[in-house]
Amino acid sequence: MIDNSVRLIGNLGADPETKVLENGSKLSKMSLATSEKYVNKEGEYVEKTNWHKVIAWGKLAGIVKTHLHKGKKIAVEGKLVHRKYEDPEGKIKTISEVIASSILMLDKVKKK
Numbered sequence: 001m002i003d004n005s006v007r008l009i010g011n012l013g014a015d016p017e018t019k020v021l022e023n024g025s026k027l028s029k030m031s032l033a034t035s036e037k038y039v040n041k042e043g044e045y046v047e048k049t050n051w052h053k054v055i056a057w058g059k060l061a062g063i064v065k066t067h068l069h070k071g072k073k074i075a076v077e078g079k080l081v082h083r084k085y086e087d088p089e090g091k092i093k094t095i096s097e098v099i100a101s102s103i104l105m106l107d108k109v110k111k112k
Helices: 058-067
Strands: 006-012 017-020 026-039 045-057 073-086 092-105
Touching: 006 045, 017 058, 026 058, 045 058, 058 092
Parallel strands: 045 092
Antiparallel strands: 006 026, 006 073, 017 026, 026 045, 073 092
16 A cells, blocks of 8 residues: 555646766656646636646656656656755755656657
C-alpha cells in the first residue's frame, strides 16, 4: 500500500530544465499547471490554475529532456515531498514538489 501518492494532469508552463549532476545522475525540473473550472455562488464561471513543481530523476529525466516542452499535456504520478531551505535573506522557506515515478504524454500524435 502506498501512503504518499499523487496524480496530476496538466500542461507544462515552460520547457523542462535538465542537468547532469556531479555524480552522473540526471535531474529534470518542470512546472505543471492544473486547472479547476466551476461556477461560483454568483453564477459566474471561474477558472483557477494551480502550479506544481515536478522533479524527474534518471532515465525518466532523459525522456523528459527528449520529449517534453512548454505546453505539452501530461499525466504525472509520484510522491509529494516537502523540503526546507534558507533564502539569501536568511529566512527559512518550505517548498513542495512532486517526485515523478511515471509520466504519460497525453497530446495527440499528429499523422504525417
